[in-house]
Amino acid sequence: MTTQLPARDRVLNAYEELLIKDGPRAATLDAVAAVAGVSKGGLLYHFKSKEALTGGLVHKLKELAELDFAAMEQDPEGCASYYVRTSVFGGTTFDTAIVAAMRLAQGEDSTVREAFAEIHATWYKLILSDVGDSAVARAIMLLGDGLYYNVAVFGTTTTPQATALDGQEVDLESLLKVVTLMRSGTRS
Amino acid sequence: MTTQLPARDRVLNAYEELLIKDGPRAATLDAVAAVAGVSKGGLLYHFKSKEALTGGLVHKLKELAELDFAAMEQDPEGCASYYVRTSVFGGTTFDTAIVAAMRLAQGEDSTVREAFAEIHATWYKLILSDVGDSAVARAIMLLGDGLYYNVAVFGTTTTPQATALDGQEVDLESLLKVVTLMRSGTRS
DNA sequence: GTCTATATGTTGATAGAC
């Protein structure tokens, strides 16, 4: 039996869980507190307002993004391959934070949108430095956005390597082959 | 000076406008009624509940989708080209309905998600019949999803032919070239 | 640090006049 996480972390995890499972409307302070196993007052000790709670999620997202950038740069198969491979939802901490935050991006909170814009900009820069061509880099970015969007809207599946897309399956291998095809036209 | 639209249509348009501009949370019955230029009671005469209002939007979306399918099948450049071209936000009635509904898709209302799943399935079928290869068809679908997702999250831009993506521009021509590249690998 | 009230503002929805 593992030691319980600190209340603050449990609250953040509960917020993510509710955002993903039931959407922003259901992720009330009451509900988050209940899932985290604390009272509403207890929650508000760690995050003084709902805005602060969202701020905590955004902060976590940015931290995990930094780690992702580092891994992306060092990947033996290159940034583009890394990006496509990791855009297929794998249930990592980062994936969870992204999908949770995506559900908030449609709201009024501009901080979430701004965080996404920053992360996107860095991803694009890294992919471009890998593939060379800007149109191909953008296409790859859009593929990744599409993958995350599908998870955010239609939910996750059990298989980590394949995610459901309108009853069809997107498998990673075929997708990587298509990406190779895209790159082949511009390779020097 | 054009004749005023019927109140029912004005309400639906106001709902879309608020969903796109300020998100689902801001699209309250009060706000929708105000934008539409009717009272809350007046709104509730046409749509008996908020659920019914969303139902009206979904119905409109499905109707416009049928027209889109027909245009897609008849396009001289093929379904895939049509899909990519029209996935770049152009401000059409259909585009507006899609983006507005996308903002609702993250919520608890499963009817919106189901409508999207249906529309997606038909698009996929048509694109597959055009390009032949399932992996390429899926990649094209994901590109379109990515384009719409970017509009839904980051908002529209002024230029109809190019939409902003993290400070960069996605221009349609380059994207179509990349799609051609994808297809070239599987062409018989 | 965590809890139990409690205050305050919104939101969706009803009733009934016009």
Added chain:
DNA sequence: GTCTATCAACATATAGAC
């Protein structure tokens, strides 16, 4: 068909005990 009350439910946030 459209309006003006009005209500009950819920959400965020505060105050203060433990």
